[in-house]
Amino acid sequence: MSNETSLKDALAYDKTFDCVQCGYCLPACPTYETMEKETHSPRGRINLIKMAAEGKASLDDLKEPIEKCLGCMACTTVCPTDVQYGDLLEAAKETLEKHETKTKTQQKTEGFLFGSFFPSSSWMNALGQATWLYQASGMQKAARALRLTSMAPLHLGEFEQVVPAQPSPKERKARSRRVKPDGTPAAKVAFFTGCVMDSVFFETNQNTVELLRLSGAEVILPENQTCCGALHAHAGKTDMAKEQAAANIQVFEEEDVDYIVNNAGGCGAKLIEYDRMFEEGTDWQERALAFTEKVKDISEVLVELDGLAFSKDVPKTITYQPSCHMTNVQRVTRPPRELMESIPGLTLKDMDNPGFCCGSAGIYNIVNYNDAMDILDVKMADVKKTSPEAIVTTNPGCLLQMKLGVQREGQGESVEAVHLVDLLMEAGPRSRN
Amino acid sequence: MQKWLEELLDVLPEKQIMTEAADRFSYSFDASFGEHLPEAVVQVKTTEETVHVMKTANAYGVPVTPRGQSTSLSGGPLPVKGGIVLDMVQWPEKIEVTPDDLIAVVSPSVLTADINKTVEPYGLMYPPDPSSAHVCTIGGNLAENSGGPRGLKYGVTKDYVIGLEVVTPEGEVMKTGGRTIKNVTGFDLTKLIIGSEGTLGVITEAVVKLVPKPPAVQTLMAVFDDVETAGQAISQTLTSGILPSKMEFVDQACLQAVEQYKPIGLPVEAAAVLIIELDGHPEAISIETKEVERIMQELGATDSQIPDTPEEAAEIWQARKLVSPAIATIKPTKVAEDATVPRSQIGPMMGRLRTIKEKYDVDLVVFGHAGDGNLHPDVMCDTRDQEEMERVERAVAEIFEAAIDLGGTLSGEHGIGTMKSAFMEQELGATGVDMMKRIKEAWDPNNILNPGKIFPEQGQTRLVLRDE
Numbered sequence: 048m049s050n051e052t053s054l055k056d057a058l059a060y061d062k063t064f065d066c067v068q069c070g071y072c073l074p075a076c077p078t079y080e081t082m083e084k085e086t087h088s089p090r091g092r093i094n095l096i097k098m099a100a101e102g103k104a105s106l107d108d109l110k111e112p113i114e115k116c117l118g119c120m121a122c123t124t125v126c127p128t129d130v131q132y133g134d135l136l137e138a139a140k141e142t143l144e145k146h147e148t149k150t151k152t153q154q155k156t157e158g159f160l161f162g163s164f165f166p167s168s169s170w171m172n173a174l175g176q177a178t179w180l181y182q183a184s185g186m187q188k189a190a191r192a193l194r195l196t197s198m199a200p201l202h203l204g205e206f207e208q209v210v211p212a213q214p215s216p217k218e219r220k221a222r223s224r225r226v227k228p229d230g231t232p233a234a235k236v237a238f239f240t241g242c243v244m245d246s247v248f249f250e251t252n253q254n255t256v257e258l259l260r261l262s263g264a265e266v267i268l269p270e271n272q273t274c275c276g277a278l279h280a281h282a283g284k285t286d287m288a289k290e291q292a293a294a295n296i297q298v299f300e301e302e303d304v305d306y307i308v309n310n311a312g313g314c315g316a317k318l319i320e321y322d323r324m325f326e327e328g329t330d331w332q333e334r335a336l337a338f339t340e341k342v343k344d345i346s347e348v349l350v351e352l353d354g355l356a357f358s359k360d361v362p363k364t365i366t367y368q369p370s371c372h373m374t375n376v377q378r379v380t381r382p383p384r385e386l387m388e389s390i391p392g393l394t395l396k397d398m399d400n401p402g403f404c405c406g407s408a409g410i411y412n413i414v415n416y417n418d419a420m421d422i423l424d425v426k427m428a429d430v431k432k433t434s435p436e437a438i439v440t441t442n443p444g445c446l447l448q449m450k451l452g453v454q455r456e457g458q459g460e461s462v463e464a465v466h467l468v469d470l471l472m473e474a475g476p477r478s479r480n
Numbered sequence: 481m482q483k484w485l486e487e488l489l490d491v492l493p494e495k496q497i498m499t500e501a502a503d504r505f506s507y508s509f510d511a512s513f514g515e516h517l518p519e520a521v522v523q524v525k526t527t528e529e530t531v532h533v534m535k536t537a538n539a540y541g542v543p544v545t546p547r548g549q550s551t552s553l554s555g556g557p558l559p560v561k562g563g564i565v566l567d568m569v570q571w572p573e574k575i576e577v578t579p580d581d582l583i584a585v586v587s588p589s590v591l592t593a594d595i596n597k598t599v600e601p602y603g604l605m606y607p608p609d610p611s612s613a614h615v616c617t618i619g620g621n622l623a624e625n626s627g628g629p630r631g632l633k634y635g636v637t638k639d640y641v642i643g644l645e646v647v648t649p650e651g652e653v654m655k656t657g658g659r660t661i662k663n664v665t666g667f668d669l670t671k672l673i674i675g676s677e678g679t680l681g682v683i684t685e686a687v688v689k690l691v692p693k694p695p696a697v698q699t700l701m702a703v704f705d706d707v708e709t710a711g712q713a714i715s716q717t718l719t720s721g722i723l724p725s726k727m728e729f730v731d732q733a734c735l736q737a738v739e740q741y742k743p744i745g746l747p748v749e750a751a752a753v754l755i756i757e758l759d760g761h762p763e764a765i766s767i768e769t770k771e772v773e774r775i776m777q778e779l780g781a782t783d784s785q786i787p788d789t790p791e792e793a794a795e796i797w798q799a800r801k802l803v804s805p806a807i808a809t810i811k812p813t814k815v816a817e818d819a820t821v822p823r824s825q826i827g828p829m830m831g832r833l834r835t836i837k838e839k840y841d842v843d844l845v846v847f848g849h850a851g852d853g854n855l856h857p858d859v860m861c862d863t864r865d866q867e868e869m870e871r872v873e874r875a876v877a878e879i880f881e882a883a884i885d886l887g888g889t890l891s892g893e894h895g896i897g898t899m900k901s902a903f904m905e906q907e908l909g910a911t912g913v914d915m916m917k918r919i920k921e922a923w924d925p926n927n928i929l930n931p932g933k934i935f936p937e938q939g940q941t942r943l944v945l946r947d948e
Binding site for chain 2: 067068071073086088094095098103105109112127129
């Protein structure tokens, strides 16, 4: 009995009753479309969680459907009864993770990846630097010629091909941690740099700081910040995610800022939900709440500060792939569009169904490569219909995935994938004042 | 492996036959009550595949339950006898419009709303509009004869189907009707199959009739401080020479739930509101709008609102749309009913519902398509509370009785399925049910197609919503 009760608690059984099985989520779910069965739909997954909690289905039955969920949360925006799908998904992942027997090597690899690699800025810097060395030394060319990378496990080779050119270690080190605008600061903001953004897309992060500065903000980059914890939470490692959250809350408390800015839709979605990771009424929850109230996407802050003017035409046709986590969790939709509309000469052509996930979904495209590519193919078919010169995104995962999509379609020469921030830089931003 | 499964694999790709527990659980439910595990889920994409499945199932006596997106509120797609769930959703979507004939030929997997999207550029409309039109398949609508708000003026699914391709329970392919509006050749098997809830055949293609899309619409909302007056206003409008496209009713409990769920400034003090939509030529509806407003005021409506812009109109309809999610916050389980009465009996039916609500102490709210007498009395409850569910069962039984008493019917648009089969004889009489059974037996001699639906099982005399 107690086992049954604890499994029900662990799987958030009570929350499954919010689902009335109306099926409104079905047309919104990317995996229901590409995997072609209800088992891989939100309604199917919620039902399986309920069945597992009641002991009718086994946790083993639950495993694949949960692992194959992108976590894009598109279902939550169409759900008429406001089912807390995110909570159910994380509870299921955590339960599966705890019940899983893993090999020693698996444990070691995961321990390193989630315990040291993503949270560590020095590791992430090293990744960025290694990437730079690899590209600058000509090794990349040689490796590509020998097709070495295509033999790497997890298809990392395909991702490797689309990683942007890296700045030298010197440039990385030279970055200042506190940047002041020309006049009196209009706001004081702290920049959450993100792991992948700060290593692979270092240049975009630099541009983010510059845009904030031009908008009149004083920008601080707290040194001891760590991974947001999203990847841990997605993998069911809730305790570790909580540790990251606590560490970040502490670091960002040290400076009295108006906003905590990020430029990664996925990170922002985790940051904005920190308060939900701690128990109601605790001191930590209160501190988390103070943190989340300041969390904003770069686009929101740029629109709010309204301090930019653009000096250059960008005569391009672009299409916009919004980040699912930014749209469905942060519910930020207007600001990126407003910014794009303000760029002179730019033509924005919307694709069909922009809300359909691109298949990146954290590290989903690495662990579920084939499924992610099926989803990407659907996305690219919609992209192609708009014949864009660039695909604009607001999250590193989506950005890499779109670069991969362009590559797979053989359009690497004619179509680029860019972060919104970099697109804004192309337009020659100046201070309005 | 079962012999019949092996035979299915002779013709169907392996990917289209699922027997894993996770898959079977995922096709075990609909939007009503209960779960029933099938032995296999089989997806068909062509008529040939469907024929093979039916021939095999018929030979081995394996039950087959056809299924669309499973939004059913009456248990239609539940595999209550196990066997095969026949998933029609992966069938390639086809909508072939012939504008000059005002028809479209559609495959069963097409989403209902997509038919409208496809025919609109031709200035045409497919009127049936169940509220799940953006999710449900036309195949499911055909099987259940679905309705919707526009039923008032335009009728329901069966009024728009003029031809079908059907695979019979014995695996033969049959065409009914055709592409003409008029057709009296032989029995009207088209109409027999529409609404037969998947018990007589698997629909693999349909010819649907289209109408010219009205050039303009106008919404109007009237507020009443007693329910009977709202009922009168409906009859009065409909006998004044005006036929609105929709006349929706929302009671006070629903208004309050919506306002609590998402404050949009609804008149929560009102006993009920009517939301009316007129469609047609802009000049005609401008005159009709004034006339309807006059009728409402003469009968004692406390207020009426006529939105100036489509956006304002959308806001009013939003209130109606929000009823479902809003009432779900009262309690998690919804027993959604669709008892329907002659239009003159809406007032008396509202009175009966109020008595039932008090007698059984249940959270009963009422909204729906009042213009055609099709009310939605929904009982909000919690399946985990066995004592409450027992009261709900009795309350729902009495709702059915009240509808039949007043000259109405058990179900206006949701279907009988498993939910209402126990009450069939009350409405149809023993002979009526017997004649239906004889038709079923003649069509499906081995009783393999969606068994356990429409007709009560031995000893099934009442509604059961609990695990017993």
